[in-house]
Amino acid sequence: MRAVWLERFGDPSVLVPGEAPDPVPAPGQVLVDVAYANITFVETQFRATGAGPFRAEPPLIPGNGVGGTVGAVGAGVDPVLLGRPVVSSTGGSGGYAEKAAVPAEGLFAVPDGLALDEAVALLADGRTAVMQLRAAEVRPGDRVLVEAAAGGVGSLLVQLAKAAGATVVAVAGGARKLELARELGADHVFDYRSADWAGLVEREVGGVDVVFDGVGGEVGRAAFGLLLPGGRMDSYGLAGGEWAAIPAQTAAAREVRLVTADRSPEHLRACTEHAFAEAAAGRLRPVIGQRFPLARAADAHAAMESRATLGKTLLETAP
CATH class of the missing domain: 3.40.50.720 (NAD(P)-binding Rossmann-like Domain)
Structure with missing residues (x-):
């Protein structure tokens, strides 16, 4: 599969397009055929210095949020998920690629009325915004x-x-x-x-x-x-x-x-689902300001760091 590798920590040029073996879903996992990968500012900081919530050393495929359809399921996962549009966190790496293996229990179904790219745009940012709003009362x-x-x-x-x-x-x-x-x-x-x-x-x-x-x-x-x-x-x-x-x-x-937001897994899921529901109902608009092909992940990071972007920045895997 096509992917983007973080070869070492540094400026955006350390993000290099390349090939990687297709991941195989382990028991309890699904394989997502990725259409969109989410980029957050935290990922640009991790790429630059290795600092942040992720604990990994290069070389690796970065990316913590993806959206696509379920292409395969591991042992113990209901095959009814096959072909369904979903979004998911990856756990910190593996998102800048055409395929990603993720835990089935962490999937979010994309509700009716919400486009897949909008759901990816809301995965991290929508959850964060709802959490902060609730914490600040x-x-x-x-x-x-x-x-x-x-x-x-x-x-x-x-x-x-x-x-x-x-x-x-x-x-x-x-x-x-x-x-x-x-x-x-x-x-x-x-x-x-x-x-x-x-x-x-x-x-x-x-x-x-x-x-x-x-x-x-x-x-x-x-x-x-x-x-x-x-x-x-x-x-x-x-x-x-x-x-x-x-x-x-x-x-x-x-x-x-x-104030500090509640970051328990249950609250994180509830906030994500609330953001999805509000957007599907037309009451919340995710702003996707720019889209980059997967191979141009370095350009996407550079644009974010230059403060030239609006809203959310997404990577697209389609050629």
């Missing part, structure tokens, strides 16, 4: 600041917070991204590339009740400074290269709660 009337509001998770948080009755303050970089955030329902938009973006938020909005911090670093710390007493901050990403790292005592002194 967003209520009607809250003023909610969403960082990286035109990204995969941020674009979904804008929609979910708006649907929950919040006033949404979207922060992103550049006119094109701000336009997308407003199109998705944001009430206020601010460019964090402006030196005084936080001051502009304070003057126009007057402080916020919730911060969804997917950037970290100086942006996350500036956003924390906008929180009102009783506010909640959920730091779930470090696209800026470091966590915001707000000390607990600093938050307590400001009467701000630093």
Whole structure:
């Protein structure tokens, strides 16, 4: 099969197209004929340094999320799954390929009304957005600041917070991204590339009740400074290269709660299924901003790292 290999940690050029043996599903596994592979920012960081939640050494086939149809089943798996459209995590590797063997118990059926590529776009980002929204307990009337509001998770948080009755303050970089955030329902938009973006938020909005911090670093710390007493901050990403790292005592002194999402397997599945159901019903729109052929995985990573992308970036296996 065709695949993309991570030969060593480094810049995007270390992602090299090549061949690999077709995986064989073990007992309890299925073989997915992959149509789309999901790319997350965490994967670009892993590729660069080996840091992150994945524990593996190159050479390997990266990729933690796939969508396609079930082409074969291992022992103990109901053959009724054959031919069904599904999405699944791979466990951290094996996704940038034409075929992937994954545990049958981790499959998600693609519901009616949801396209396969949209389901792949929601697999990681939809789950994350729903988890963060629930953890922060967003209520009607809250003023909610969403960082990286035109990204995969941020674009979904804008929609979910708006649907929950919040006033949404979207922060992103550049006119094109701000336009997308407003199109998705944001009430206020601010460019964090402006030196005084936080001051502009304070003057126009007057402080916020919730911060969804997917950037970290100086942006996350500036956003924390906008929180009102009783506010909640959920730091779930470090696209800026470091966590915001707000000390607990600093938050307590400001009467701000630093929240952490429930990451139990049961909650992860429930959040994923909720995102799928909302999208299938037309109430949540995954933004697929760019698609790359499988062999151009390096270009996809470079585009994400350059901050030139909107929404979700997918790899397609079709020639």
